Amino acid sequence: MTRLSTQKMEANIVVLGTDNVGKSALTVRFLTRRFIGEYGDIESIYSHNVIVDGREQTLNIWDSPYTQDLSTESSLCEKRVQWADGFVLVYSICDRASFNTVTRLIQTIKTTKDYLGLEKVPIVIVGNKRDLHHRRTVLSEEGRLLALAADCQFYEVSAAENYHSVLMVFHGLVDRIRESRSVMKKPAGIKSIVKSMSAVFARKRTDSL
Ligand SMILES: Nc1nc2c(ncn2[C@@H]2O[C@H](COP(=O)(O)OP(=O)(O)OP(=O)(O)O)[C@@H](O)[C@H]2O)c(=O)[nH]1
Numbered sequence: 001m002t003r004l005s006t007q008k009m010e011a012n013i014v015v016l017g018t019d020n021v022g023k024s025a026l027t028v029r030f031l032t033r034r035f036i037g038e039y040g041d042i043e044s045i046y047s048h049n050v051i052v053d054g055r056e057q058t059l060n061i062w063d064s065p066y067t068q069d070l071s072t073e074s075s076l077c078e079k080r081v082q083w084a085d086g087f088v089l090v091y092s093i094c095d096r097a098s099f100n101t102v103t104r105l106i107q108t109i110k111t112t113k114d115y116l117g118l119e120k121v122p123i124v125i126v127g128n129k130r131d132l133h134h135r136r137t138v139l140s141e142e143g144r145l146l147a148l149a150a151d152c153q154f155y156e157v158s159a160a161e162n163y164h165s166v167l168m169v170f171h172g173l174v175d176r177i178r179e180s181r182s183v184m185k186k187p188a189g190i191k192s193i194v195k196s197m198s199a200v201f202a203r204k205r206t207d208s209l
């Protein structure tokens, strides 16, 4: 029997990306394990309890249809970014423009939130529609390189065909949110600033010799 930790975590997750990339399909797949094909203009914040690494977590997941109001420049987008603790940024592997938007979204998130000094920002990049590989226009390597450059996690999935990889996306994000919270809380941050300042001064002293 697995013992649950009493420490319950709550986290806000926003799913962002251009239209038709599968934001609702991914969200619904995670919540219900099902792929229903057509999702219409669903706009919802779902509350979902999960157990990750023996810990109970409440995830509030915000999925909304893409409109110009949700473009990376808008204040509505900024509001969502402020609300969220973690981000699922979705593009379709068959849609180059949707991949370019993810690059812009990362910049918006990083300039809106203060992630200074945080090694692993709570962002997961998702290349969806992997089953449509014959129509692929974005290589897996491009997604992986973007994630590497931005310190994000990366998955290629098919919401249509596979539940497990979608589960990995959300569990991976929960891990990152937890890590980012513990790093932000740590007073050791001050210690490391002092340490790096002393290193700079020490270097200056030796430089001037
Ligand atoms: N083949 C394939 N089709 C998918 C996949 N995921 C979603 N789709 C289809 O892509 C279309 C758009 O999916 P949605 O989940 O509605 O996309 P969305 O990003 O929520 O779009 P908006 O809400 O309009 O911004 C639907 O017809 C889905 O059935 C996938 O992994 N593979």
Ligand SMILES: [Mg+2]
Residues within 6 Å of the ligand: 023, 024, 025, 039, 040, 041, 042, 064, 065, 066
């Ligand atoms: Mg949708």
